[in-house]
Amino acid sequence: MADWRPSATSARAHRARLNALLRAFMAERGVLEVETPVLARGAPLDPGVESWRALAPGGAAGYLQTSPEYPMKRLLASGEGDIYQLARVFRGEEQGGRHNPEFSLLEWYRRGFDDRRLADELLELVQTVAAAHPRWLRPQPEVRQVRYAELLGDAFGLNPLTCSEQDCADVAAQVGLSVAGNLDRDGWLDALVSLVLAPGFEPDRLTLVHDYPESQAVLARPSVEHPGYALRFELYWGDMELANGFHELTDPGVFLSRRERDIERRRRNGQAIPEADRFFALAMHAGLPDCAGVALGVDRLLMRLLGAARIDEVIDFPWGRA
């Protein structure tokens, strides 16, 4: 077995170049690089993200971060300005062609930005980076921008806020998709987007999906213009999800009620309920300034730039050989 060997030799120098370009992009805009703990006492309760637990020899327990969101928001709440971080994060047992449990996120926050303005900056970043190396692939200059409700409505005639599980199962069956296991409405919507719609996205085009249902808002603020939706966006390059961003929720009451809902969902699904991050809750109460934030998957961006089919091609020691 040659498992001791690295698996991303041809991508290694490209990654170094990409990291330098990302840092330069941020530096030019006066966004400050920060560092926050990888290991923390609390974890997010969002049922869609599972944390790794870490145990100290003396018995103390902590969690490896699934994103640097909480401590970065504590910096913002303490008065810091625009900030970014190139962070290693860890999620569940996510392993596959596009998943490695440990991966890299570029996460940044902009004071006074809303989701649309930050999404524009994200597009600028992707296009700027893609143009910086003659051998890297570039997405089409025109971006497809679509609201989540339109995406589901145009394709299937589904209203994401009111459709039933059965409605979703019916349209899925029409395109030959059946799923073993019980799904709630959001689970079905995830299935339709990830397994049916995204695979049909134009391969070299960027697609920005805006305004997710509030039930999938996580920490995005509710939309005033479109009740029931939240100011959250996702960026796809071809069929691959690259980034997720919010006009950040600042209302501590809404934060607490969503956290309660997440705990309830976890209980229903039989998922573990990790320790909540009390420092983050305190910072939310102290007051998060008006800002927008986004997290970009750096490994996946590199995959697209190089035309790599598997994440193993851009990570030297993926989990199987880490």
Place this chain on the structure above:
Amino acid sequence: MATYSTNEFRSGLKILLDGDPQTIVENEFVKPGKGQAFNRVRVRNLRTGRVLEKTFKSGESVEAADVMDTDMQYLYTDGEFWHFMLPDTFEQYAVGQTALGDSAQWLKEQDICTVTLWNGEPLTVTPPNFVELKIVQCDPGVRGDTAQGGTKPATLETGAVVKVPLFVEEGETVKVDTRSGEYVSRV
């Protein structure tokens, strides 16, 4: 009853789906950054050979199929059943036409085959990759034509018909690749 969770899925795993034993050919993990995870798998039905795509909500469990590959010696056929034996225990198994499928045309007495058992019952028979069989009927050979690429059909002692080069004669023994059904060489 043994079960497998989706996070144990990998190619080659034998599971029970729709009442049939199936083997996982391909397993793909799909998950939105902040949402439900899925496993998309391609499975081959070990009874019918059909390949299907199935989607599971990640975390679901599936019953394991008690499927085992064993090496057995082919003994004889009585016309209705084909009889095989485990060489170390002399235990015998009778295999019907359905389980045998196309493999029948390659079976020569004494040859060692792979008999796949499901719950102890023969499910499929895989002949050796290469078999040596005698030609019982073919057109006469054409001398001096060894360099040309032409072929002719030849009937083998087991009833199989394979394409052989023109120079090969009736009564000769030839080596055949059972996976492709193609002639390999004279023996």
